[in-house]
Every structure is written in C-alpha cells, then in structure tokens.
Amino acid sequence: MARTRSTVVHGRGVSHPQRRARLLLVFVFMVFSLFAAQLFRLQGLDAASVSEAAVNDRLTNVTIPAARGSIVDANGEILADDTERARVEVNPLNVPLYERWEGTGAERTLAAEGIVGAAADIAEVTGADPSDIAQKITQTEGMYGILLPSISPEQWQEINDLGIPGITSTTIFQRSYPLGAAPAPLLGWISDPDYPAGGLELTRDEVLQGVAGEKLYERGGAGEVITTGDITITEAIPGDTVHLSIDSDLQWYAYNAVEERVKESGALSGYALVQEVDTGRIVAAASYPSFDPTDETQSAEGMRNALVEDVFEPGSTGKLITAAAALEEGIVTAETPIVVPVGMSRAGQNFKDAHDHPQQDLTFAGVLATSSNMGTILYGEMLDDDIFYDYLLKFGLGTTSGLGLPGESTGVVPAPESWSATSKFTMMFGQGLSSNALQQMSVYQTMANDGVRIQPTLVSGVTDHDGVYQAEPQPEGERIVSSETATTLTQIMEQVPTPSGTAPQAAIDGYHVAGKTSTADRYDPELGKYDRTTASFIGYAPADDPKYVVAVTVQRPTEISQYGGTIAGPVFADIMRYALQESGIAPTDEPQTEVPVEFDPDAAAPGEGSGVTLGDIAIRDE
C-alpha cells in the first residue's frame, strides 16, 4: 500500500485525495463526537427534568362518573336505577374534515364527506333526521356543543368507528324508573344535571350517590390514551342500593285503582296506602295525579308528594280516636246505651247526623258503626279536654309520620287552650283538625295491632357497593290502648263493611274486614271556605288477625257520589282483596261476631237495681 501512496504525483498546490479524505473523516468524527456529547446531555444529564415536563405535558385526567345506587322494592325489583349512556359532543370546526372512503385501490370512492356526510352517517346510526343533525352542527357556536344528549353505548361505538373529526363523547348515567309515575312522588326524581329533587332520591341522596373516580393518563396528540404511558385509574364507587318495603305489584295496582277512581268520580286527587300491620312497613303508597320521573322538566306543583304534603280534615275516620279514648278511660263499654236525638245544640251551634233520622236508641257500638256525630258528642263530651287532646297526640296526629320524606306536613291539632267553644265537639268527629293520609292510617294500624302503634317505615335496609346489607333500625311498637279496647273497636268496626252496614261496598267476600268510612267537609283553600267533601275509607283485614291496613282517600269527588263508603269503599275492597290474595291469606267461612248496635229501652239494665231499664241509664241529650 505504501508503494501506491509514494507513486502519486502532486500537482501544483493540489492536495492529495487521501489527505483530504482523512481531513473529511476527522471532521466527521468531530461533529459526531459533539453530537454524542449533546445526546449525553439530553438523554443523561438533563433527562430527568425534561422528562418530567414531558410527562406533565401529556398527563390529563378525566372524571369517571359513578353510577347512582338503585332503589329496589321488598322483592328486589328495580324501582329506580342508573343506565350507562353516551352524550355526544361536537367541535364544529373539525367536522368539515370528515371523509369516508369505500372500496380499495382504483375503486376507492368518497362515500361521505364534510358536515353533511357526517350528519348522514350519524343519522344512519341513531335513526334521526340527517338535516336536523347537520343543522345542529352548523349552529353550534365556538368549539363545543352537545350534539346528542343521550344515546346508548352501542350506538356511540358505531359513531366512534366512523372516526368523524370533532365528534367525541362523555359517559353519563341516566336514571330510569321502570314503574313510571306509580311510585314517582315517593321516589322523587333526578333533575339535570344530577340533582336529586324530592322523595327518597333526595332524602337518601347520601347513600345513593356514588363517588366519582378519576383516570389520570398520558394523552396522545389525537386525544387517545397512550397505552404504554402512565395510567392511574381511581375507579368510581357506585352508590348503595336502597331497599324499600314497597311491593311493586301492589304499588302498581293501588296506583291504577286510585287513578281510575279519581278520573271516574271527577275528583281532584286521591291516595291509596297499604301498611303491614305487624311491622308498620308501608307496602304501597300511591297518589294521583303523579308525574313522569324521566321528564327533565317538572313543575314544583307536579312533583308534590301529596301523600305527606296534603293535610285535610279526616272526618268520621277520626271518631275512632274519640271512641278509643272513651273506652280506655272507662266512660263507656260496647253496650252503653245512647239515645241519639233528631238534632241537638252545643255552644250555640246545631249539630246533626249525615242522614236525618228519628230519635235512635243506639249502643256505643251502634254510634260508632253508624257514624253518628251526635252520639259521638254525647259520650265524647264526658272526656276531659286534656285527656282527649293527649289521645290525639298519642295516635301520632300533629307529628310527622317518621318516614322522613321531604315536605311532610304535620297537620294541625289545636291545643285545648286555643280551642274555640265548638272545637272540642267538631274534633270528636274529625273536623277542625287536620292530618295527612299516613297519620290517619296509623290510628287504624294501632287498633289492628292489638293497641300497639308502630311508626310507619319505608326503607328496610341498604346494600353498600361491596354487597354488604345493613338493615335499617325498625321502630319499637308503643302501646296506645289496651288489647281489650282494640279488640272491642275491631269487633264494632267489623259491622261497617257488611251488606247490612254503612259501607257494604268495602266488604270483601270471604274475609272479615274492620273499617270506617268518612265523608268530611272539605275546606277548599282556593275558595276559602268549606266546599264538597273528602271521601275516605280506612280499614284492615282479616279482622281476627289483621295483615294489612289500607287507607283510601279521594278529594272532592264531583260525580257518582260524595260519600266515603261509595267513593272510597270499592277502591279499598279492590286493593285489600289483591293484597290478601297476593300474600296468600286464606279466606274464612266463620261467621262474623255480632255486636248489638241498638238497645231495647225497656230491657232491664244489667247490674242495676230491679226495675231500672236501659232507657233509664242511657246517655242522652238533656
């Protein structure tokens, strides 16, 4: 090789290629050494801080929404639950870039492009009108707008696969209520965005609400998750499941029954409640009119929970408290003779019964069974004011029912010191005081449960997101009247819904029913005076071992009738029959206990001296 080099002839000032090439090589090595040093700095010395800036630049977080807890009935049937949906959003500036090609190679054709093409392809998936969608895109201002408020995740998958620029989605949860309007006032409703409004949705929000999660990830230039990058996912914790004592079937049945009755009687509204006697649990609580809980716009009026917000004068069903107090205080027995006059006057006011009648010789049982106002005053006025008032309170009037539903009204039970001259007399037959339907039903539950009152409950327990069930504390029963008093009143009330009683419409074939009608004068707040009636029937069955209390109230019926027995009685019978059959209570063919409702004024009074007749010792208007 050396020989080759020496043979080269040098030109004038012309350098040898070998030398020049060596210079070139040295230059190359120098530059590459500098580059290596720079790489050593970038990838070694300075890497940590720059890499941190890089990760921070890419990191982004998205909230993972938590599903709201379900509300289920006593059998686990869904009353309210969350469904995953997709909300489609649009950046109208990017949509015009959309292109969809079909075929391959030379046969490739542009199948859709721009806003019109995108709208047509989206409409294909959702079944909407393409021009509507196109219009929505073009009318969106700025860089963000909601294109489709809620579509199924499957539909979103199809739209996403189209790869339309500027079309993105957010996972949302939508509340659904399979029973619709039937339990709506009870359950409440979720407004947009995710704000519980009314009912159990509001009162149990704390447990129903889940905890939103978060996904922290490195985001690529197209907004995608960099799968090889840092991803930290804090899973959302779904809300807890709230178990109610409600029975869906019964709720549905009761709602339909009351809806039908309100409509055919031209009434204002109606309620139907079913309570389990032994436990105080509410099995159905329906009111009509109701509302559609999936409708995003609701009026405050439409969302009222009439069951606990409506208070009204109970009327004759209130006589049960007067009767219980008189029995318990030893003023009367079932057989106590009472002479009911044609008319009478107290504190300057005339009192009459619902139907005019000649003077009647009724027992105490007969006064209650025929719902005589005057008879009730005759024995009731023998009660001390404070004792009577105490009984009203002990039965739960004037205090909330304990369900804790929003907006519950306690009703008004005036204290003796504020009574007017006639207050005591009207309150004895359930006028001049007010309460809600639940409170009134509770009085009947007490009698049905042998004199022990149990506060009504609606929530039986909560299952948390780990599946652990925690029962709600159930209220202790409280004895209000003796077992004897309760038994006596039950036997008396068994006389009402019989073919010969005042409310034959409330009778149920094969079952003994104890109950009471009421036709109360209704105070109309709009007119500012009493106008028309509140028609109710409250009762329980089977009378010898009651399973359910059912309370039916119809406000301001204008057609068919205005009387409780006629209007509310059949609805009561309907619901009670359904409830008894559903729970498999066997009918009985035992004869009903007969309680004498009238007395013979000439018969000898037992326990008195000879010659003293019942007519002599009878309570009468003197």
Place this chain on the structure above:
Amino acid sequence: MTTTSRNVARARKVSSSQPQTAGSSLASAGEWLRSPVAPYYLVLISVASLVSIGLVMVLSASTVQEYAATGNSYGLFLQQLMFMSIGVVLAYVASRLPIAWWKRLAIPGLVLAIGLQALVFSPLGVDFQGNRNWISLGGKTLQPSEFAKVAVIVFGATILANRRKVMDRIGLAIFPFIVPGVAIIVGLVVAGRDLGTAMILLAIAAGMLFVAGLPLRWYALFGALGAAGVAFLALNSDNRMQRIDAWLGDICSNPQVEGCFQKVHAEYALADGGWWGVGPGASREKWSLLPEPHNDFILAIIGEELGLPGTLLVLALFSLFAYACFRIISSSTDPFVRLATAGVMVWIVAQAMLNVGSVIGMLPIIGVPLPFVSSGGTALISALIGLGLLLSMARSVPGCDAALKGRPSTLRRTFAALPVRRSRS
C-alpha cells in the same frame, strides 16, 4: 484502460497470498481490518445494521398513526419492507456494475435526473408540506431529487477523475461539473423549495471537489457565497426564520411556543428515553405528539425507546460507514473510485449530520430524512443504490475482488467478515 488491467494484475498477485493468511491462521480483528476486503464488509455491515434498525423503528414509530389513519398498523412498515427489497435488488445490480459502466452512465444519468427533476413542475408534480419536490407516477409518488444525488456523484466523479492535476484551475474544476451540472439540479430543487436536499447536493459537490484537491482558498469564496445564499433563502421565508429562531433564540420553553413544537417534542422523546430507554415499542411521543416520528424525527423515537445506547449506536454506525469510505478512498488508486466514494460518503454523512443535528437541537430543523433509517421509498432506494455504487467501488480496491472471488460460496464469504476461528483446510 491500461491502468485498469494493471490494477487487476496487481490484485491477482495480492490475492494469491490472501486465502492462506486468512484461512490458515487465527485472523485477529486488527489484521482483518487491514485486509482489502475490510472496507467492503464494513460498508455492508454498517448499512445493513442501519437499515435493520430503521425497519424495526419505522414499524414501531408508525403503528399508532397508521392504525388511526387506516386501521392497519403494518401498512407503512410493509411498504417500507417492499422499498427495501427493491433497493436491495438495485444495490446488488449496482455493486456488480464495472467502473467503465458507471462512467458510461454518467451523462445519460445526469440528463435523466435533470429531466425527472423538471417533471416536478409539470402536472405530474405533487405539493407536499410546502415543497414541490415529488412527482406522481401511476399512483406512486417519488422524489426525483434523491436519484439526482446518485447522478451528480457519478457525473462528478467521471468528470473530475481526469482532472487531478488541474484542480488549481478553477474553470476546469467547476466546468462542467458544477456549472452547468450541479447548478441546474440545485436550481430546480431550490425552485421546488426543498432547501434541505439542495444543501445535501451542494455538500456532495463541495465534498467531491475537496477530495479532488480543489485549493482551500476557493472554499473561502464558495463558503462565503454559500452562506450568503443560505441567508438569502432563509430571510425570504418566515417558516425558515422561525426555525432558526427556535434553534438559536432560546425561546422554546414549551411546545406551545410558535415554531418550537417539533424541537421540544423531540427533546421530550429523548429525555423520556433517558439512559436506557422506555423499551422497544413503548414510545409515548409517537402517539401523534412528535410530528414525523417515523421519518425526519425517527432518531428521537430511537432515543426514546432504546435510550442513549440506541442513539450512540446510530452515530457509531455512521462513523463506521465514514471510516469504511475513507478506507476505500485511501486504498484505491483509481481517481474515479476515490471521488465517487467521497461523493457517497459526503451524501450519507452530511445528510445524517443535518438530520441528527436537527433532532438534537444543534441545527435548525432542516427536514431531511436519516439515510437508511427513516421511512420513505425513494430515499431508501436511492441510498441503497448509493450503497451498490460504494460496494462496486470497494470491489475495485486492489485485492478485494480477487479475495471475494477466491471464496467458493456466498455463505463462506459472509463468514469471512467475522474474525472467528475457521476450520483447518
């Protein structure tokens, strides 16, 4: 022609002793490096390694964007594989082409290159990212300026080969090589606004004149002219000024600063990789963040996934390539061989420098692909033709061809590249 036959005779003489030393004794690495076959194999090894790294990294860097765009992650990779196959075939053909043939092709090649380059301005031309440097033929696009590089090298080597002794006469030095040859091509490329390719072409021409022995005083003049030309072109373009500002202005505190997006994301990628890399396939910046991850910025992705060893390996392979070229120049006696080799060397190395310098922030972002590594069909094919030319030159090094032909099989010839113990014969 007499020179050539004498060379062959000398080569035969050397080759007669060659098989014995290589085959009968333990060939140490040093000894092997001094052998006439060494440049041939060094070129082959360095280029094969770069192409292999390139294929793997093009696959890794393009999958995400390919999938997003077409639903098929492998589209670009398979295309690249196809281009490589074409390039390997052409390289093989070129490596078998005798020197006389190269010389014969010099003028037709240049004319063809000028013709193709002019087609850019015909309706066949395609605009791409602000440059008009592509033509579209039957659905395929190609970049004629890539082939022009080979044409300029062969033309220059042919012209300058016989002017060794008159290189101090500037007229003979530049005519007809620089004017009109290089000037027409560069003029067309600059008209297409592809400053990067124009710079490579000028570097090739300057490098060949340098090795040919052009007196250094002319470089002062040409350097001044070149600098003025670059400055003129840069000042005439907001885009270019922005790139220069991003390079020298120290303004790139984050990727949102105007003109800093690529630079900062390239830094991010290299820093993410750090010493040892995030692992093959695990790049973050290739997720539609760093632009051109499989093309101009593939080195950043190599750095991110393979770490500092990855980027240093790429530099080492280009250095090895440069060394191999130097060995061909220094051990050949044929001026054509020396100049053609110098041309290919300057082409590949200068382009690598511009590319790497851009990626690591030591140069403004010029936008040239990394030779043998970046994706891009025409660039890879023409670079592989350049490889074929080099191999053809390497074979002409005294003793090389004979040594290669002395080996009975391609397989054994390949093993000859390895400094390992061979079985006794």
